[in-house]
Amino acid sequence: MDHCVVPLLSAAATAQTLAQVLRALWGMGFSRGLNPAQWAALRYIAGAAPGPCSVIAFARHHGTTKGTASQTVAALEKKGLITRVRDEGDRRSVRLRATAVGLALLEHDPLHELTAAIGLLAPEQQNGLAAAVSEVLSHLHARRAASPSIPHNRDQRGNTRT
Secondary structure (H helix, E strand, O other): OOOOOOOOHHHHHHHHHHHHHHHHHHOOEEEEEHHHHHHHHHHHHOOOOOOOOHHHHHHHOOOOHHHHHHHHHHHHHHHHEEEEEOOOOOOOEEEEEEEEHHHHHHHHHOOOHHHHHHHHHHHHHHHHHOOOOHHHHHHHHHHHHHOOOOOOOOOOOOOOOO
């Protein structure tokens, strides 16, 4: 018997392990004066391609309501990590940009811990993990869209997030 072969876990055991990873990452997200949602917003805004980066765009990307996204963006702005810039082409439009302080803070992003842990895997394991997690996420999105019985996410106030 080859002791180097790792037995396949059940789907339930894998789900529980993934939940533990997510809880650990969530806990690390309360650092440097930010919470996990603020880290996600700062990451999104700093990494946005040239073009419109708005509260609505962040809300859609993060799967939250415009109100919740607005509160998160306002907190980042108050901390001096992002700024709102009027679009020269459309004065009604406001773009979000990370400040130098916000970009510097991202060097301490707790997501780097997960990145480092994944980086310790062999390249084929990294590729397999990326493919598997992407497929699981696609299945979850499809199930949620197809079934009204699957609850949507709720924000901190208990409101349904879309």
